[in-house]
């Protein structure tokens with residue numbers, strides 16, 4: 001797809017919320033609409049971020065080889081003795097996904113704070129947010145969605161959990177490959193609970209992919225899933241349309257990924273059809289983030305529809321109306337050249 005120039009020359013407010021109104025600016029809204037993601041700096045409470053890091057480390061047994069105060073032990077993959085295959089508390093290879101904490105008050109305070117509710121409301125509309133449930137069912141409770149498959153993030157009443165990526169050490173560099181998520185939700189969020197340097201495993205997004213992919217799905221939120229049968233084991237998983245497969249291949253070939261590195265407390269918001277990946281961690285520091293999916297309280301109804309003619313049908317009036325114009329400086333603040 002042709003790249004359209006969207007730059008205007010006005011000075012940029014940058015990464016932060018408008019100081020006076022604590023609202024996203026028109027420029028931020030326009031950028032999100034055009035690119036399918038938005039980095040907002042310093043939204044999460046730093047004390048809560050510190051507590052979340054403590055919560056992650058305190059989940060390790062004292063006998064673990066990996067030690068919080070010794071960064072030389074942080075290089076992945078996990079040692080045999082530290083590997084855990086429980087989907088609620090997964091430690092495998094370079095991935096550390098503590099999902100059992102996703103409905104604890106700490107995690108819900110982090111991802112569903114007043115500030116984040118205000119931002120999500122600006123994007124999804126007034127009185128539309130479906131709230132998470134403290135003490136509810138965390139993601140991973142049912143195990144994998146099918147044998148050897150991923151966990152279904154929609155079967156979850158809180159945050160997805162604390163997701164960490166261990167440094168790759170001397171593992172050779174790999175090519176970035178994007179995917180989309182096949183479960184129903186409206187707006188994704190990745191919140192950094194610790195600073196993440198460039199190439200340090202930050203969330204990676206393919207700008208503009210949401211607009212190119214939206215109409216290639218059969219349903220506006222879901223992707224059809226092939227049931228798994230033990231006596232018919234070869235065919236399982238998510239079913240993609242030929243149009244989707246062709247477009248995502250093109251996106252992988254023609255669009256460079258944006259690395260959403262940042263500081264403690266920064267968040268990345270992303271459209272549910274934005275192509276993305278968990279970044280490779282070539283730094284010497286563990287990537288630590290919380291993940292949450294905002295859903296609208298009409299998702300049970302809206303997910304029945306095929307993709308709409310207007311892909312912004314289920315978004316706020318301000319987002320639907322906003323022009324996709326923003327300054328070059330603003331674009332650069334979003335790590336997009």
Ligand SMILES: [Fe+2]
Nearest residue numbers: 179180181276
């Ligand atoms: Fe994903």
